[in-house]
Amino acid sequence: MSDTQPEKMVYPLDFNYLYGKPSSTGRFKQHCEDFRVEEHLDFDLTGEGEHVCLWIKKVGENTDYLAKQLAKFAGIAAKNVSYAGLKDRQAETYQWFSLYIPGKVTPDFSTFESPGVSILKVIRHNKKLRTGCLAGNHFAIVLREISDKERLQKVLEQVAQGVPNYFGNQRFGFDGHNVNAALQMFNGRKIKDRFKRGIYLSAARSYLFNRVISQRIADNLLVQPLLGDCVQFVANRSFFPLPDLSEQTLQRLAIREVCLTAPLWGAGELTSSDDAKQYELACLSSFEDIQKGLAKEGLKQERRPLLLIPEQFSYQWLDETTLTIKFYLPAGCYATSVIRELIDTSL
CATH class of the missing domain: 3.30.2340.10 (TruD, insertion domain)
Structure with a gap:
C-alpha cells in the first residue's frame, strides 16, 4: 500500500435541523449533575458465575480510567475489566462494569475509594459484559440560561414526536x-x-x-x-x-x-x-x-x-431560564441529537 498521505479534507458537521436551527440559546453540561445517564442492560444478571458485576455511580470520571482503578483494587489485569457502555466524563452516570474473578472470593468493594465514585451493587454473572450489551439509557438533562422560553416551549412539543x-x-x-x-x-x-x-x-x-x-x-x-x-x-x-x-x-x-x-x-x-x-x-x-x-x-x-423518538419524554421548567428534560433512548442513540434540536449551545 502507498504511504502517500491524501490532502487533508475538512468534513463539515453542518447537518440539517428537522425543526430549523434553534433560535433559543442555552447552556449544556455546566455541571456534571446537569447530565445524568442511567444505563439498562438487555438481560438479567444470573447472581452466580466467574464475573463480578458492579453497578456504579460516577461523577466527573473517565470510564476507562475507572476500569483500570477497579482492576488494580481487585488485583487483576486491566484486560479482565469490561463495561457495557463508554459514558461521558462530564456527567453523572450509573453504569455496569464486570471483573473476571474466577475461583476467588469476591473482593470487599465497600472499601474501594475514588473521588466521585460509589459502588451501589455487587452481583456475580456467568458472562463478561461486552460493550453494547445495553437495551438503552435513561437521561435527565438540565439546560440553563435559556434565552427564549416561549420559542423553546413550542419546539419541546415537536421534539417529543421525533428528531433526526x-x-x-x-x-x-x-x-x-x-x-x-x-x-x-x-x-x-x-x-x-x-x-x-x-x-x-x-x-x-x-x-x-x-x-x-x-x-x-x-x-x-x-x-x-x-x-x-x-x-x-x-x-x-x-x-x-x-x-x-x-x-x-x-x-x-x-x-x-x-x-x-x-x-x-x-x-x-x-x-x-x-x-x-x-x-x-x-x-x-x-x-x-x-x-x-x-x-x-x-x-x-x-x-x-x-x-x-425519545421515549418517556417529559420536561419541567425549574425557573424562567432553566429546564430539566427526561427521556429514554435505545442503545446506540445520542442524547445530543435531541439537545441540538432544542437549543443553540455554541455561544
Missing part, C-alpha cells in the same frame, strides 16, 4: 478529524492501535449515514417514503425494501409498525432498491473513497432508522 437519528458530533472529532483519519488509513496510513482504528471506522461510517439523513431533511423526505426505501420492523429490527407506496404501506409507517432507514455503509449492494437506492447513491456520490475503504475493511451493509 444522527450520530453525535463528538463521534467525528474537531472539524471531522476522525473521518479524515479514516480516509488516510484507507490510503495507506498504518494505524496499529485497534481502538483508534475502530474509532476512525465508526466515524467514517456514521458520517455517511448522517449525510443521507441531512439530505432527506433538505428534500422533505425524512418521514416521506421513496419507492424501494428499506424499512425496518420496529419490533424485531429485520428489514426489507418497500415494494410499493400503497395506502397499506403508508399506514404501516404511520403507526410505526415499520420505520424508514438509511445505510450504514459496508461491502455488498445496498438493501434499498428502485428510487431509494438511486437517491442514496446520489447523496453519497462525493464520498466514494470512504465507501470503498469501509467495504475493504470488511464491514457489511447495515441499516439504522432515520427518525429517533
Whole structure:
C-alpha cells in the first residue's frame, strides 16, 4: 500500500435541523449533575458465575480510567475489566462494569475509594459484559440560561414526536478529524492501535449515514417514503425494501409498525432498491473513497432508522431560564441529537 498521505479534507458537521436551527440559546453540561445517564442492560444478571458485576455511580470520571482503578483494587489485569457502555466524563452516570474473578472470593468493594465514585451493587454473572450489551439509557438533562422560553416551549412539543437519528458530533472529532483519519488509513496510513482504528471506522461510517439523513431533511423526505426505501420492523429490527407506496404501506409507517432507514455503509449492494437506492447513491456520490475503504475493511451493509423518538419524554421548567428534560433512548442513540434540536449551545 502507498504511504502517500491524501490532502487533508475538512468534513463539515453542518447537518440539517428537522425543526430549523434553534433560535433559543442555552447552556449544556455546566455541571456534571446537569447530565445524568442511567444505563439498562438487555438481560438479567444470573447472581452466580466467574464475573463480578458492579453497578456504579460516577461523577466527573473517565470510564476507562475507572476500569483500570477497579482492576488494580481487585488485583487483576486491566484486560479482565469490561463495561457495557463508554459514558461521558462530564456527567453523572450509573453504569455496569464486570471483573473476571474466577475461583476467588469476591473482593470487599465497600472499601474501594475514588473521588466521585460509589459502588451501589455487587452481583456475580456467568458472562463478561461486552460493550453494547445495553437495551438503552435513561437521561435527565438540565439546560440553563435559556434565552427564549416561549420559542423553546413550542419546539419541546415537536421534539417529543421525533428528531433526526444522527450520530453525535463528538463521534467525528474537531472539524471531522476522525473521518479524515479514516480516509488516510484507507490510503495507506498504518494505524496499529485497534481502538483508534475502530474509532476512525465508526466515524467514517456514521458520517455517511448522517449525510443521507441531512439530505432527506433538505428534500422533505425524512418521514416521506421513496419507492424501494428499506424499512425496518420496529419490533424485531429485520428489514426489507418497500415494494410499493400503497395506502397499506403508508399506514404501516404511520403507526410505526415499520420505520424508514438509511445505510450504514459496508461491502455488498445496498438493501434499498428502485428510487431509494438511486437517491442514496446520489447523496453519497462525493464520498466514494470512504465507501470503498469501509467495504475493504470488511464491514457489511447495515441499516439504522432515520427518525429517533425519545421515549418517556417529559420536561419541567425549574425557573424562567432553566429546564430539566427526561427521556429514554435505545442503545446506540445520542442524547445530543435531541439537545441540538432544542437549543443553540455554541455561544
